[in-house]
Amino acid sequence: MPFPTAFTGRALALALTLTIALPAAHAADGAAPPDHGRDRDREGVAIALDEREIRTAGIATTAVTPETGDLELSLPGTVAIPPQQLRVVAAPAGGLVETVLVATDESVTAGQPIVKLRSPDLVEAQRQYLAALSDEALAADRLRRTRLLWEGRVTPERELRVAETEAAHARSRLDERSQILALMEMSDAEIEALRTTRKIASAVTVHAPISGTIVSRNANPGQRVEPAAALLSIAALDPLWLNLQVPATRLSAVTVGSRVILPAYGVEGRIIRIGRTVDAATQSAVAVAEINSAGGTVRPGLAVAATLRIGQNGLPQWSVPATAVVRHRDRAWVFVREETGFRAKPVQVVAERTATTSIRGRLSPGDQVADRGIVALLSELAAADQD
Structure with missing residues (x-):
């Protein structure tokens, strides 16, 4: 050559x-x-x-x-809320938002009142509960009288079985109506008060399901909402996730458990999962690290530069x-x-x-x-x- x-x-x-x-x-x-x-x-x-x-x-x-x-690889990342730490608070019934008791970024505790609704749906649900309560009482009384007659050999056993079946159905309908009221944010004490006083309430108070921070608010006073409409979102902000954009050419060097450091915040975490797909536009995959919030210094939505420690294995x-x-x-x-x-x-x-x-x-x-x-x-x- x-x-x-x-x-x-x-x-x-x-x-x-x-x-x-x-x-x-x-x-x-x-x-x-x-x-x-x-x-x-x-x-x-x-x-x-x-x-x-x-x-x-x-x-x-x-x-x-x-x-x-170890080697250090600098990667861009975005702080996000772990999905298991986020709760969307939905309207338990359709109606009018009367009061929103919390603001965005406010901390709340589990069970704290956050929204008050005035709801015709709640009124109707309570009416049906009281009707089921009356039907259950009548069915129970009919069963008691039929049993006495059967024991005195005045009525056949077939009528006793029919009365027992009707009483069981009435109890089931009452339990169903009680569960519906519970889904509408009525507490056991409020349901018991309704049972004893038969006084129907037109408003319901929605409570925070978890302790955390209000990260978004979708409802305002005077707004009409449908059943299950999103009112608020609450999240626990510690720990947090860091979504790192890892070039496809570097994925083989990243392993679960690799150390991740945010130099600007003095925060350290570990890789907990590595994406199985690559974005066609950026040719990168997402590696997720779990980090602490450093007392609230690191916040969701923050764009950061992270240092990934790569061991030789x-x-x-x-x-x-x-x-x-x-x-x-x-x-x-x-x-x-x-x-x-x-x-x-x-x-x-x-x-x-x-x-x-x-x-x-x-x-x-x-x-x-x-x-x-x-x-x-x-x-x-x-x-x-x-x-």
Whole structure:
């Protein structure tokens, strides 16, 4: 292969191609290239070059540096409320909002009154409850009299069974009406008062289901609402979630339990879940960390810069110049110096910085990798794919 023609021609052609193609998005570094065997992934691709060709192409090398300890990856994130800590307070019945007793961002305790409603639906539900109460009393009295007659052998057993069935149905209807009143926010004491006094109330007070903070208010005094309409949202704001946008190329380095730090707030947390899908527009996935609120300093909706600590997990890790890592066929590669030239080896990019890149791969202490003249080597790697 005459060096001045074929080798240089491929290098120049590839340089023009890279000028156009490099801004395009790339897939995860850990994905296996199609139609290539495992031997190539493990051993790499040999590129035969003599010393004259290496000098002419301007190829220079530097030694890989073993890395120890955790790496830090800076990622953008947004603070969010864990869904299990959020409660939406709905209208127990249709009606008119009479009073809203709390404001947005106000702290409340479980059981605290928060909204008063005046509701025709509540009036009708109480009327039906009282009717069911009367029916149950009549059915119970009829059963008592029928049982006395049956015991005196005045009435047949069939009539006793009919009376027992009617009494059971009446009790079921009364229980049903009692449950409806409970769903309409009437307490056991209020239902008992209705049973004894038979005085119907036209208003109902809605209470906070949990202790927390009012994060949104959908109802205002004088507003008419339908049954189950959202009135307020209450959330417990400690702990919180931090949704981190992790590039797809870095997902393989993130694990559940990895440490997350918010330097600006002095808050630390742990990754609790990693997204299984990648956003097509941003080519990133969401990793969720659980953090504390630092006494209310960290708040939902806050956009933050987070530092993710990436452990080595027992795998060898290396630091190389940022210019030593190239991407070809959806993989990251480095070119390792050998006696006969270079060997292109696939690697996994763990973290990227301005001057250096942290990688994992089949390297050894003392290995020399090319960090200049990369275009010429990349052209040879591309040519090897055509063989």
